[in-house]
Amino acid sequence: MLPGSGTQYQGAPRQLGPSGVSPCHARPTWQQQTVSVPVPRQSQAGGGAGVPVSQVSATPPGDARGASPTTQLSQPIAGREAEELSRIETGFYFDSLQSLAGLQRPGSAQRPAAGEPARPEPLRQYGYTTFAADVSTFAPVDDIPVGPDYVLGPGDDLTINVWGPVDATVVRTVDRNGRIVLPKVGDLRVWGLTFSQADRLIREQLARYFRGFQTSVTMGRLRTLRVHVVGEVCQPGVYTLSSLATLTNALFSAGGPTKLGSLREVRLLRNGHQVGTLDLYDFLQRGDRTRDFRLESGDTVFVPTVGEVAAIAGEVKRPAIYELRGQARVSDLVALAGGITPSSYLKRVQIVRAQPNAERVTVDVDLSQYYLKGDRTSNPPVNGGDLVLIYRSDPRIYNTIKVEGAVKYPGTYELKPMMRIAQLLPADKLLPEAQPERVEIARRRPDLAVEIIPVNLKKAWGGDQDQDVLLRPLDEVAVRTELKAARLVTLSGQLVRPGRYVIAEGERLSSLLDRAGGFTERAYLRSAVFTRQALQKVEKERLDEFVRVQEQRMFAAASTTVVGAEKEEVASQQQALQVQREALRALAAKVAVGRMVVRLDTPEKLRGSPDDIILVDGDSLEVAEPPASVYVLGAVRTSTSVLWVQGASAEYYVNRVGGLTKEADKKELHIVKADGSALSSFTNLRDVEPGDTIVVPPKQEEKIRVLPTIRDVVQTVGAALLSFAALAVLF
Template identity: 30%
Template sequence: MTLRQHAYPHTCFARTSRVILLALASAVGSLFLLAGNARAQGVLGSGSTQDTSQTPTNDDPSAATLAFGGSSDSADDRSAVTTSSNLDAPVASLPADQIIRILQQNENLLMDVKSQVADRLQQQGTQIEATDITDEMLYNQIATNASVRANVTTYLRARGYVPQGGLQSAGAGPAQNDSQFGLPSSDGQSTSPSGMSTGGDTGFSNLESGGDGQPRTTLPAGNSRDKMENRGKEETNASTDVPKVLRLPTPYNLRSMRDLYTQVPEHAAPLKRFGSEVFVSREFPSMGRGVSTRDTPLDIPLGPDYVVGPGDTLAISLWGGVTQSISRVIDRDGHILLPDAGSLQVAGLPLQRAESLIEGALKQQYRNVRVAVTISRLRSVRVYVVGDVQRPGGYDISSLSTPLSALYAAGGPTSVGSLRIVRHYRGQALIEDIDLYDFLLHGIRKGSARFESGDTLQVPPAGSQVAISGAIKRPAIYELKPGESTLASVLEDAGGLTAAASLGHITIERIDANRQRETVTLKGVSGQDLQTDRAAIETFVVKDGDRIHIAPILPYSERAIYLQGHVVRPGRLSYTDGMRLNDVLHSYQDMLPEPAAHGEIVRLVPPDLHAETIAFNVSEVLIGNENLTLQPFDTIRIFGRYEVDTPKVIVHGEVLRPGTYPLSNGMTAAQLVRMAGGFKRDALLNSADLTSYSVEGGSRVAGRVSTLQIGAAVSGSEPNADVPLKPGDILTIHQITGWNEIGESVTIQGQVKFPGNYGFQEGERLSSVLRRAGGMRDTAYPEGAVLIREQVRDLEEKSRQELIRQIDTNSAAARLGPAVGSGDTGGTLQLIKAQQEQAVTQLKSHPATGRMVIHISADIDSWANTPADIELRRGDVLTIPKRPGFVLVSGQVYNATALTFAPGKTAAWYLSHAGGTNSTANRKEIFIIRANGSVVGRHSGGWFDPDVLSTRLSPGDVVVVPQKIIGNSLLWRNLLTTAQLASSIAITAGIAVAAL
């Protein structure tokens, strides 16, 4: 992707943005399934190459290498937040603005989130890299999706960015939080925290009014507590704030690229009218409700020059000749009634003169009396507050109240009312004009004229207004006063520029009255000469409706280099002229253990800042031989030894921890064995195989196998026995011959003299162990001996499972065969289905036994060292039963039972005594299972053998009459025949056990 494509991201990425946005919501919603598991597995973020210098110090130690997945929520974590497996449930989450602020202030955390989102999208089939996901895409999902906010909160909490308290329910909705960022609402307009729209081209005067025309400066009583609790938590606009930028996709995952591929976002945050919140009162005092306020505390002290009048209450204290306190109210005629002194005129006198007059009158009545007079309660005056105020009308207020107090009583100006001109009238005479900005900006309350009854306070409509935003201390809408229409005066009202303001990038959106809108830039402002720029600002005249935006300076440092990778302190470093590589890399202490010999500088070459890579040798740089000169925006990348074509060796065999190990410098075969935990007890120490590989001629790999005296190498008894390893070497530690046979035994049970478990030597046969067991007893029946072997049981079990699978999967249509008439198909299929279920049930109820057919007799010498004398294996179980004395007839007969053995009788004789075969019997396939497990069938001895029923039986033999198989399919008939035989063979082993 070219730099030109990145310069116009909205064009170049239009085809992919829609796919990304569609997949992003589901990806972010599901990717945090692993965030709930982050702490236990400790893999959240393990694939990220970003530096973690800004990770909070309270990060969970087990989550230090956090990846996206994992699940280690402790009990307290699970109680506070829920994982995304239950996205429909209410989940405690952070507000959207707080999540976005955390991500904006922690670039590495933001890249971690993007990397995990990209991984999740790739798993879902969307080919995308982390650098293709813009900040705006991610922020939009956080702002509009409650589930995403809950999952991101889970992830942030696992990383230690979320405090234990202060979470809100995700179901509460994002409206009250998202709007603080000026995010678009459902109608596409930005909303302010109070809910007012700022998306239209309306004038500033109605920016704060709702759709009903009511101003937003006065909030409902229900919101009062929320407003007070949020005081001090407003978004700041200080020079120390992390610059708010939009990051575009970058071609390389370099921090320098991430800094350069940023855009200063357009100003979209809503602005409030300056001073609109001053008059927002939660509980208005009595004067705010338009009633008399005699008990209202005074907002200024009373001096001796206060002129008393009708309605004032005087507190008169006497001491000396008499001690007494009296209270007197000045009547309408201006008189007060004193004890023993009569009526006295005091109205219109200063407080000090009234006190002297009262003291003189009382001294005539009381000897040596002293008097002190104070005002205990002020008179009220009726003042009318009219114009563009919240609650116009008449108010009885204190005679000392100021115009500001009267405005508070009336709720303050509306969004249309002026804050710069408030007129105080007495009759038709204008007493004074009050500028509320003097109080709001400087704390000065001008206006010395006192209210008299009947005075009027009039708030006219607001005059010219301008909005100022950007790198300014108090972004807001300001009202202009005649004579103060320069940009400098507006900046002064707004608190001045921040240190991050760019004077060369001031734009004014202006309304050409009744004609059009236009964009104006300051002439003579270049951003190079500060004095010239300030002079241009002093002379520039602003007009009504101007929207002034002061862009910030570049959000990144143009004199910085970047260090990343296998280093102790990754991050951004300051650049100085003439800076060289060893000014950054001083020694191996600046790097993590075992750095690779190869490092590189990724340089952004001007003028188009395309990337080029310059390789260097780390060790040469540290000794000063390759001291390259650095340039701004250089990225120094150091790799770990195991990140660059990782050298590995493998150890197999008799060590405690066989497997693949990194090849450290100078590692030998003995060191590899020690790394793998050392030898096991069965290890062969005399020799070990070492397979090494080498590249010949750069075109082929050749292998070589050598033998090592590994025991001597590990013990160090022979220094030359140990050899250094090369990448790819495979070391194999052999096992001592016959080690696995240690502890092998067989079980002899039943009719032997000494039954029990017997150890045996390799190659020992059955006759030898039987002799050690004392031979067979007189009651033994060796013809029915049962030998169970584990290996045979495993093979039988696999065959049984495969047979069950074939019977279950064989289609009913394939069982019919071509000879079945179509008219009887339905009934035949039902019979076949029943037969299938019966066969499968019988197979499942008779598990594999593992029986081997043996031919032995009580005379051990007669078969010893013959093919019948088999070698024993570990776990063999030999059962010698007693003579059973019966023959079993089973299957499709009228009376399936065990019949007493009669010497010389044939199978036909026993079958007849069991009632003969029934109608479902298949007489052609009758077979006999001998007591030793061998089977006699129709074709057991050849085509010309006599019939099976003529076979003479021995004790323990079983005559099996199989069921007639329905269906003409040859495959189906063979399957069921095999199933019937397999189910019947297990019977003979049961007979032997029963005969013990």
């Protein structure tokens, strides 16, 4: 079934090119494809075959529309751009490569490969994709209603129902002579009559022989037509169509015009005379089918070669290549493209014109004068091969002023003519904390340097013209204030009233603890954690520096061969270095806490002591419950926590986790207290408290292996003695 026609197709199926698509209309695909003309058409189509964009050279030949399809590409193009281009599209693609780069809307340009510039979308010939869809089914036509203007012909079936004194149903087929035979009436000639005229004729003839009856005449099976479709179509030939078929139905049957065929002058020939022409642009752009003539058997549909074409790109609604008809002007081409977009700039419309036997030239016109004043000189004619470019207007906004700071409605404002600062910022637009005496205007000088203009708004409101500055485009006005954000400190854990507190400037820790009600009975002050945001940055910087130094040491150790070591030992050390690097990476990913050691006490005892620090914004204090264990880690058998025993020394806890390993450095053993401080003296190691951490670092590996080194030296000396003995025997 042809789209919208209800016609029966009895011709050969549409041939496909090597890539499996129609030879006339490319379809979107993600694979590069080459479409060929069917074999019977190759000798006469000339430029009918498409040219893949990936085979088009970036340097145009003398005449792009006559270019050979085998032109090689200097820069292959992939993706959607691999859809084939016709010869006409290829010619405009050369022009648009340079001209359209600045005209693409965001997202319309194709994604370039890494390191390549973005390529514009190729311009396509308008209207030909309408015929790109394959016809899916060709069903017989038996149930399509016909209108009263349907013209009867040989092969049509008429169903005549009579009821009343006589009940009968008669089906008659119009014979080759255009007649039907009715009982008692005889033969009637209906060929050439419309359906309404035939209905009236049958009623009148039956009324001559019958009285008091009712009659109904309907159409049965419709006849078929044989129509020739020739010219620049995808599959010229003879097609069997429904008697309801029109010109467009015949074009769909033949696959539509090729891209070298005209869409604006499709001719209908009947009995050697031209019945009429069809401009498909009327149908495609306005839905007008008044010139879509009904076909008759023996008609010929002829599609001539495409006429002059011109392209339009940029800020129009439908950029494409259009076929011209008659003397067209730039405004006519804009109308074919659906009109301009709101962001178009008509004061500089550019025409890239191809001159015969000469290089291309560029013509700039002010099309706005034609639309505003009707100036025809601003609307020049368009020649075949012209490329019209409509650029975007400047996206920047210049008549604005930016206001920020202590104002009620910050943002961007319109700059009105002769606008001054007092008019922009009256007193009711400032916040209560604003300082009208401290207003600054940041202005760009002609040399692009920034100039700061101080303004006293109170004097400007009072009529001081020196302070009531005349504003300029793109000025930035800032209203200052001395209001500072509230300082917040967080208290959590074992406090009577934990939470977030606003602190006064210079307030100390003892004062805040008084406001929080002090500590609860379960508070363990020695394990309190006090953090400061300012220390987090310092801690992070020192951690990064430490990681950098350790990485340098590891790289140096990895590049140095250990003296006296065997290959197995070297491999083992390299593996150990790799483990150290991974541990170092984990350390680098550690989040800096910003902890500061503070020895807490009750607010009364803390007041006036060195630990009664001044609080700043972002400080945090967490007081935990009393711990019941001691953590042991490092070069020990098992790193774990051990239940705290009063009076037990560090040696006791090390023994409880299995003792020291061979790599342990007992001299470097130290204790990290619950408050964050560290102890390493022998006497202090005996004083272990709940929440402490005992750290046993490993020893540094020796760089010299004694036994392998002695063995190597003995082997070297023995070899030297044997050499001396051999020399003594010889001489």
